[in-house]
Amino acid sequence: MHEMSLCESIVEIAEGEARRQGLSTIKLVRIEVGALSHAEPAALAFCFEAVTRGTMAEGATLEILRPRGKAWCVDCRGEVEIAARFDPCPNCGGAGLYVTGGEELRVKDLEAA
Protein backbone atom coordinates (compact mmCIF):
# COMPACT_ATOMS: atom_id res chain seq x y z
CA MET A 1 0.00 0.00 0.00
CA HIS A 2 2.60 2.57 -0.98
CA GLU A 3 -0.36 4.43 -2.52
CA MET A 4 -0.94 5.87 0.97
CA SER A 5 2.47 7.59 0.92
CA LEU A 6 1.90 8.68 -2.66
CA CYS A 7 -1.42 10.27 -1.65
CA GLU A 8 0.26 12.04 1.27
CA SER A 9 2.74 13.50 -1.23
CA ILE A 10 -0.07 14.51 -3.61
CA VAL A 11 -1.89 16.36 -0.82
CA GLU A 12 1.35 17.98 0.37
CA ILE A 13 2.14 19.22 -3.15
CA ALA A 14 -1.43 20.42 -3.73
CA GLU A 15 -1.69 22.20 -0.37
CA GLY A 16 1.69 23.85 -0.83
CA GLU A 17 0.76 25.20 -4.25
CA ALA A 18 -2.72 26.32 -3.18
CA ARG A 19 -1.24 28.16 -0.21
CA ARG A 20 1.33 29.87 -2.41
CA GLN A 21 -1.54 31.08 -4.60
CA GLY A 22 -3.46 32.38 -1.56
CA LEU A 23 -6.21 29.78 -1.99
CA SER A 24 -7.75 27.80 0.84
CA THR A 25 -10.09 25.12 -0.52
CA ILE A 26 -9.01 22.51 -3.03
CA LYS A 27 -11.92 21.21 -5.13
CA LEU A 28 -10.15 18.96 -7.57
CA VAL A 29 -6.68 17.48 -8.03
CA ARG A 30 -5.70 16.12 -11.43
CA ILE A 31 -2.88 13.58 -11.55
CA GLU A 32 -1.22 11.44 -14.21
CA VAL A 33 -0.63 7.77 -13.41
CA GLY A 34 1.06 6.07 -16.35
CA ALA A 35 -0.15 2.63 -17.39
CA LEU A 36 3.30 1.22 -16.55
CA SER A 37 3.81 3.16 -13.31
CA HIS A 38 4.05 1.34 -9.99
CA ALA A 39 0.84 2.85 -8.59
CA GLU A 40 -2.64 1.40 -8.71
CA PRO A 41 -5.30 4.04 -9.58
CA ALA A 42 -8.08 2.36 -7.56
CA ALA A 43 -5.86 2.21 -4.46
CA LEU A 44 -4.87 5.87 -4.99
CA ALA A 45 -8.52 6.91 -5.16
CA PHE A 46 -9.26 4.93 -2.00
CA CYS A 47 -6.32 6.38 -0.07
CA PHE A 48 -6.94 9.93 -1.32
CA GLU A 49 -10.24 10.14 0.51
CA ALA A 50 -8.65 9.02 3.77
CA VAL A 51 -5.56 11.20 3.47
CA THR A 52 -7.42 14.42 2.58
CA ARG A 53 -9.57 14.36 5.73
CA GLY A 54 -8.88 17.51 7.75
CA THR A 55 -6.82 19.09 4.97
CA MET A 56 -7.49 21.83 2.40
CA ALA A 57 -8.38 19.02 0.00
CA GLU A 58 -11.07 17.42 2.16
CA GLY A 59 -13.91 16.34 -0.12
CA ALA A 60 -11.90 17.16 -3.25
CA THR A 61 -12.24 15.06 -6.39
CA LEU A 62 -9.18 13.13 -7.54
CA GLU A 63 -9.10 12.94 -11.33
CA ILE A 64 -6.69 10.32 -12.63
CA LEU A 65 -5.38 10.55 -16.21
CA ARG A 66 -3.73 7.40 -17.59
CA PRO A 67 -0.99 8.02 -20.14
CA ARG A 68 -0.45 4.87 -22.23
CA GLY A 69 2.58 2.64 -22.04
CA LYS A 70 5.17 3.18 -24.77
CA ALA A 71 8.27 1.20 -25.62
CA TRP A 72 11.11 1.10 -28.13
CA CYS A 73 11.27 -2.13 -30.13
CA VAL A 74 14.83 -3.07 -30.95
CA ASP A 75 13.72 -5.31 -33.85
CA CYS A 76 11.29 -2.85 -35.49
CA ARG A 77 13.44 0.16 -34.58
CA GLY A 78 10.37 2.09 -33.64
CA GLU A 79 8.16 3.19 -30.78
CA VAL A 80 5.13 1.04 -30.04
CA GLU A 81 2.26 1.13 -27.54
CA ILE A 82 2.06 -1.55 -24.87
CA ALA A 83 -0.40 -2.24 -22.07
CA ALA A 84 2.00 -4.07 -19.72
CA ARG A 85 5.77 -4.37 -19.27
CA PHE A 86 6.03 -7.91 -20.54
CA ASP A 87 3.88 -7.37 -23.64
CA PRO A 88 5.60 -8.42 -26.85
CA CYS A 89 5.94 -5.90 -29.68
CA PRO A 90 2.46 -5.49 -31.25
CA ASN A 91 4.08 -5.25 -34.72
CA CYS A 92 6.69 -8.01 -34.81
CA GLY A 93 5.92 -10.06 -31.68
CA GLY A 94 9.47 -9.56 -30.45
CA ALA A 95 10.39 -9.40 -26.76
CA GLY A 96 13.03 -7.14 -25.25
CA LEU A 97 11.19 -3.85 -25.46
CA TYR A 98 12.65 -0.82 -23.72
CA VAL A 99 9.97 1.22 -21.94
CA THR A 100 9.98 4.87 -23.07
CA GLY A 101 6.70 6.20 -21.66
CA GLY A 102 3.78 5.45 -19.40
CA GLU A 103 5.69 5.58 -16.10
CA GLU A 104 4.36 9.04 -15.16
CA LEU A 105 3.39 9.84 -11.58
CA ARG A 106 2.65 13.55 -11.65
CA VAL A 107 0.38 16.12 -10.10
CA LYS A 108 -0.81 18.02 -13.20
CA ASP A 109 -2.98 20.78 -11.80
CA LEU A 110 -5.67 21.56 -9.30
CA GLU A 111 -8.85 23.55 -8.99
CA ALA A 112 -9.02 25.61 -5.85
CA ALA A 113 -10.81 28.59 -4.35
Next chain:
Amino acid sequence: MCKVCGCGEGEMRIDGPEGHAHHHHHGQEHAHAHSLDFGAGAAGVHVPGLSQARIVEIEQNILAKNDSYAADNRRRLASRNVLALNLVSSPGAGKTTLLVETIKALAGEAPVAVIEGDQETANDARKIRETGAPAIQINTGKGCHLDAHMVGHAMDHLDLAGSSILFIENVGNLVCPSGFDLGEDAKVVLLSVTEGDDKPLKYPDMFAASSLLLLTKTDLLPYVDLDVACCAENARKINPGIDVIEVSVKSGEGMKAWLDWLRRRRGANLSPGAERERSAGA
Protein backbone atom coordinates in the same frame (compact mmCIF):
# COMPACT_ATOMS: atom_id res chain seq x y z
CA MET B 1 12.71 19.82 14.76
CA CYS B 2 15.03 17.71 12.68
CA LYS B 3 18.17 19.57 11.62
CA VAL B 4 18.64 17.63 8.42
CA CYS B 5 15.24 18.02 6.85
CA GLY B 6 13.11 20.10 9.17
CA CYS B 7 10.63 17.27 9.58
CA GLY B 8 8.47 17.70 12.63
CA GLU B 9 5.85 15.01 12.47
CA GLY B 10 5.45 11.45 13.58
CA GLU B 11 7.00 9.36 16.25
CA MET B 12 10.43 7.82 15.94
CA ARG B 13 11.66 4.73 17.75
CA ILE B 14 15.30 4.26 18.53
CA ASP B 15 17.17 1.04 19.12
CA GLY B 16 20.93 1.11 19.23
CA PRO B 17 23.61 -1.60 19.39
CA GLU B 18 23.46 -1.24 23.18
CA GLY B 19 20.12 -3.01 22.90
CA HIS B 20 17.92 -0.41 24.61
CA ALA B 21 14.90 1.12 23.03
CA HIS B 22 13.00 4.27 23.79
CA HIS B 23 10.38 6.46 22.22
CA HIS B 24 10.46 10.12 21.51
CA HIS B 25 8.43 12.54 19.49
CA HIS B 26 10.36 13.54 16.45
CA GLY B 27 8.90 17.03 16.65
CA GLN B 28 10.62 17.61 19.97
CA GLU B 29 14.13 16.29 19.57
CA HIS B 30 16.26 14.51 17.03
CA ALA B 31 17.18 10.85 17.21
CA HIS B 32 20.83 10.05 17.80
CA ALA B 33 21.07 6.31 17.99
CA HIS B 34 20.96 3.24 15.88
CA SER B 35 17.40 2.38 15.03
CA LEU B 36 14.74 4.64 13.62
CA ASP B 37 11.01 4.14 13.66
CA PHE B 38 8.81 5.88 11.15
CA GLY B 39 5.20 5.15 11.95
CA ALA B 40 4.14 8.61 10.91
CA GLY B 41 0.83 9.69 9.47
CA ALA B 42 -0.10 12.71 7.38
CA ALA B 43 -0.48 16.00 9.16
CA GLY B 44 -3.20 18.15 7.64
CA VAL B 45 -3.46 21.91 7.79
CA HIS B 46 -6.70 23.76 7.32
CA VAL B 47 -6.62 27.31 6.04
CA PRO B 48 -10.01 29.02 6.15
CA GLY B 49 -11.19 31.55 3.59
CA LEU B 50 -13.02 31.57 0.27
CA SER B 51 -12.44 33.02 -3.16
CA GLN B 52 -13.28 32.18 -6.77
CA ALA B 53 -12.29 28.65 -7.86
CA ARG B 54 -9.48 28.54 -10.38
CA ILE B 55 -7.14 26.10 -12.05
CA VAL B 56 -3.54 26.07 -10.83
CA GLU B 57 -0.89 24.39 -13.01
CA ILE B 58 1.51 22.23 -11.00
CA GLU B 59 3.22 19.62 -13.21
CA GLN B 60 5.22 18.14 -10.37
CA ASN B 61 6.41 14.59 -9.89
CA ILE B 62 4.49 13.03 -6.98
CA LEU B 63 7.74 11.60 -5.67
CA ALA B 64 9.64 14.90 -6.04
CA LYS B 65 10.24 15.22 -2.30
CA ASN B 66 11.52 11.67 -1.96
CA ASP B 67 13.67 12.19 -5.05
CA SER B 68 15.26 15.31 -3.59
CA TYR B 69 16.17 13.42 -0.39
CA ALA B 70 17.51 10.64 -2.60
CA ALA B 71 19.65 13.16 -4.50
CA ASP B 72 21.06 14.41 -1.18
CA ASN B 73 21.85 10.85 -0.09
CA ARG B 74 23.49 10.16 -3.45
CA ARG B 75 25.71 13.24 -3.09
CA ARG B 76 26.76 12.24 0.42
CA LEU B 77 27.56 8.70 -0.72
CA ALA B 78 29.46 9.86 -3.79
CA SER B 79 31.58 12.27 -1.73
CA ARG B 80 32.97 9.23 0.09
CA ASN B 81 33.05 6.87 -2.92
CA VAL B 82 30.54 4.60 -1.22
CA LEU B 83 28.83 1.97 -3.36
CA ALA B 84 25.22 1.81 -2.13
CA LEU B 85 22.99 -1.13 -3.03
CA ASN B 86 19.30 -1.37 -2.23
CA LEU B 87 18.40 -5.04 -1.59
CA VAL B 88 14.77 -5.84 -2.31
CA SER B 89 12.74 -9.05 -2.22
CA SER B 90 9.70 -10.65 -0.70
CA PRO B 91 10.08 -11.57 2.99
CA GLY B 92 12.23 -14.65 3.53
CA ALA B 93 14.16 -14.66 0.24
CA GLY B 94 17.43 -14.66 2.19
CA LYS B 95 18.60 -11.04 2.18
CA THR B 96 20.03 -11.00 5.69
CA THR B 97 21.71 -14.41 5.41
CA LEU B 98 23.28 -13.39 2.10
CA LEU B 99 24.52 -10.15 3.67
CA VAL B 100 26.07 -11.95 6.64
CA GLU B 101 28.02 -14.28 4.33
CA THR B 102 28.92 -11.44 1.96
CA ILE B 103 30.34 -9.35 4.81
CA LYS B 104 32.42 -12.32 5.99
CA ALA B 105 33.73 -12.93 2.46
CA LEU B 106 34.69 -9.28 2.00
CA ALA B 107 36.47 -9.02 5.37
CA GLY B 108 39.81 -7.28 4.93
CA GLU B 109 38.91 -6.29 1.35
CA ALA B 110 36.10 -3.74 1.64
CA PRO B 111 34.49 -2.04 4.62
CA VAL B 112 30.76 -2.78 4.70
CA ALA B 113 27.90 -1.05 6.52
CA VAL B 114 24.25 -2.01 6.54
CA ILE B 115 20.95 -0.20 6.94
CA GLU B 116 18.22 -2.67 7.85
CA GLY B 117 14.56 -1.97 7.15
CA ASP B 118 11.75 -3.94 8.78
CA GLN B 119 8.32 -3.09 10.09
CA GLU B 120 9.34 -4.23 13.56
CA THR B 121 12.24 -5.70 15.58
CA ALA B 122 15.97 -5.02 15.45
CA ASN B 123 16.81 -8.70 14.86
CA ASP B 124 18.42 -8.19 11.46
CA ALA B 125 20.68 -5.33 12.55
CA ARG B 126 21.80 -7.48 15.48
CA LYS B 127 22.68 -10.36 13.13
CA ILE B 128 24.73 -7.99 10.97
CA ARG B 129 26.55 -6.48 13.98
CA GLU B 130 27.58 -9.99 15.04
CA THR B 131 29.82 -10.01 11.93
CA GLY B 132 31.52 -6.84 13.21
CA ALA B 133 30.02 -4.60 10.52
CA PRO B 134 28.19 -1.45 11.63
CA ALA B 135 24.41 -1.70 11.15
CA ILE B 136 21.44 0.48 11.90
CA GLN B 137 17.86 -0.68 12.06
CA ILE B 138 14.97 1.33 10.69
CA ASN B 139 11.54 0.22 11.84
CA THR B 140 8.89 1.52 9.49
CA GLY B 141 5.95 0.75 11.79
CA LYS B 142 2.99 0.45 9.44
CA GLY B 143 5.13 1.51 6.47
CA CYS B 144 5.63 -0.96 3.63
CA HIS B 145 8.89 0.44 2.23
CA LEU B 146 11.92 2.55 3.06
CA ASP B 147 12.02 6.07 1.67
CA ALA B 148 14.97 8.36 1.05
CA HIS B 149 14.17 10.51 4.08
CA MET B 150 14.46 7.54 6.46
CA VAL B 151 17.69 6.39 4.83
CA GLY B 152 19.20 9.89 5.11
CA HIS B 153 18.54 9.82 8.85
CA ALA B 154 19.98 6.33 9.16
CA MET B 155 23.12 7.51 7.35
CA ASP B 156 23.56 10.22 10.01
CA HIS B 157 24.12 7.46 12.54
CA LEU B 158 26.49 5.36 10.46
CA ASP B 159 30.13 6.27 10.25
CA LEU B 160 30.54 5.36 6.58
CA ALA B 161 34.14 4.55 5.70
CA GLY B 162 35.52 5.93 2.43
CA SER B 163 35.26 3.50 -0.53
CA SER B 164 33.01 1.22 1.49
CA ILE B 165 29.90 -0.69 0.46
CA LEU B 166 26.56 0.28 1.99
CA PHE B 167 23.84 -2.34 1.77
CA ILE B 168 20.33 -1.07 2.37
CA GLU B 169 18.13 -4.05 3.14
CA ASN B 170 14.64 -2.90 2.29
CA VAL B 171 11.41 -4.06 3.90
CA GLY B 172 10.50 -7.53 2.60
CA ASN B 173 7.97 -6.58 -0.06
CA LEU B 174 8.10 -7.25 -3.78
CA VAL B 175 5.80 -4.33 -4.64
CA CYS B 176 6.16 -0.99 -2.86
CA PRO B 177 9.94 -0.48 -2.52
CA SER B 178 10.27 -0.47 -6.33
CA GLY B 179 9.00 3.09 -6.59
CA PHE B 180 11.21 4.75 -3.99
CA ASP B 181 14.69 5.90 -4.93
CA LEU B 182 16.87 5.87 -1.80
CA GLY B 183 19.95 7.37 -3.45
CA GLU B 184 21.43 3.94 -4.15
CA ASP B 185 23.68 3.06 -7.09
CA ALA B 186 21.55 0.03 -7.94
CA LYS B 187 18.70 -2.10 -6.74
CA VAL B 188 19.44 -5.81 -6.34
CA VAL B 189 16.36 -8.04 -6.30
CA LEU B 190 16.53 -11.43 -4.60
CA LEU B 191 14.17 -14.22 -5.59
CA SER B 192 14.43 -17.59 -3.87
CA VAL B 193 13.90 -20.73 -5.93
CA THR B 194 10.92 -21.69 -3.76
CA GLU B 195 8.98 -18.66 -4.99
CA GLY B 196 8.31 -19.67 -8.59
CA ASP B 197 9.72 -18.67 -11.97
CA ASP B 198 6.80 -16.41 -12.92
CA LYS B 199 7.45 -13.89 -10.13
CA PRO B 200 9.12 -11.40 -12.50
CA LEU B 201 5.90 -11.34 -14.56
CA LYS B 202 3.67 -11.11 -11.50
CA TYR B 203 5.68 -8.31 -9.88
CA PRO B 204 7.20 -6.56 -12.91
CA ASP B 205 7.90 -3.17 -11.33
CA MET B 206 10.52 -4.54 -8.97
CA PHE B 207 12.33 -6.45 -11.72
CA ALA B 208 12.15 -3.42 -14.01
CA ALA B 209 13.78 -1.25 -11.33
CA SER B 210 16.61 -3.67 -10.48
CA SER B 211 20.04 -4.04 -12.07
CA LEU B 212 20.70 -7.54 -10.78
CA LEU B 213 18.52 -10.56 -10.04
CA LEU B 214 20.00 -12.91 -7.46
CA LEU B 215 18.26 -16.26 -7.63
CA THR B 216 18.84 -17.53 -4.09
CA LYS B 217 18.69 -20.89 -2.26
CA THR B 218 19.72 -22.80 -5.40
CA ASP B 219 20.72 -25.72 -3.16
CA LEU B 220 16.95 -26.37 -2.97
CA LEU B 221 16.55 -26.69 -6.76
CA PRO B 222 16.33 -30.53 -6.67
CA TYR B 223 13.24 -30.23 -4.47
CA VAL B 224 11.28 -27.53 -6.29
CA ASP B 225 9.84 -27.08 -9.79
CA LEU B 226 11.45 -23.75 -10.60
CA ASP B 227 12.96 -23.57 -14.09
CA VAL B 228 16.05 -21.35 -13.83
CA ALA B 229 16.25 -20.55 -17.56
CA CYS B 230 12.54 -19.68 -17.68
CA CYS B 231 12.90 -17.45 -14.59
CA ALA B 232 15.82 -15.56 -16.13
CA GLU B 233 13.94 -15.23 -19.42
CA ASN B 234 10.91 -13.81 -17.59
CA ALA B 235 13.12 -11.29 -15.79
CA ARG B 236 14.63 -10.23 -19.14
CA LYS B 237 11.18 -9.84 -20.68
CA ILE B 238 10.60 -7.15 -18.05
CA ASN B 239 14.11 -5.75 -18.05
CA PRO B 240 16.36 -6.77 -20.98
CA GLY B 241 19.44 -5.33 -19.26
CA ILE B 242 19.13 -7.17 -15.94
CA ASP B 243 22.06 -9.35 -14.77
CA VAL B 244 21.14 -12.76 -13.34
CA ILE B 245 23.26 -14.71 -10.83
CA GLU B 246 22.31 -17.99 -9.17
CA VAL B 247 23.54 -18.24 -5.63
CA SER B 248 23.35 -20.53 -2.62
CA VAL B 249 24.67 -19.29 0.69
CA LYS B 250 24.42 -22.85 2.05
CA SER B 251 26.57 -24.56 -0.61
CA GLY B 252 28.60 -21.49 -1.57
CA GLU B 253 27.62 -21.96 -5.23
CA GLY B 254 27.51 -18.65 -7.09
CA MET B 255 29.00 -16.64 -4.22
CA LYS B 256 32.09 -15.92 -6.31
CA ALA B 257 29.99 -14.58 -9.18
CA TRP B 258 28.06 -12.35 -6.76
CA LEU B 259 31.26 -11.09 -5.08
CA ASP B 260 32.81 -10.43 -8.49
CA TRP B 261 29.71 -8.43 -9.48
CA LEU B 262 30.15 -6.39 -6.31
CA ARG B 263 33.84 -5.86 -7.01
CA ARG B 264 33.08 -4.68 -10.55
CA ARG B 265 30.45 -2.22 -9.34
CA ARG B 266 32.71 -0.99 -6.56
CA GLY B 267 35.66 -0.62 -8.95
CA ALA B 268 33.52 1.38 -11.38
CA ASN B 269 32.37 3.56 -8.51
CA LEU B 270 35.77 4.53 -7.21
CA SER B 271 37.15 7.79 -8.52
CA PRO B 272 40.57 7.73 -10.26
CA GLY B 273 42.07 9.39 -7.16
CA ALA B 274 40.64 6.80 -4.81
CA GLU B 275 41.76 4.01 -7.13
CA ARG B 276 45.36 5.31 -7.14
CA GLU B 277 45.27 5.45 -3.37
CA ARG B 278 44.02 1.89 -3.24
CA SER B 279 46.68 0.46 -5.57
CA ALA B 280 49.39 2.42 -3.72
CA GLY B 281 48.24 0.85 -0.48
CA ALA B 282 48.15 -2.65 -1.96
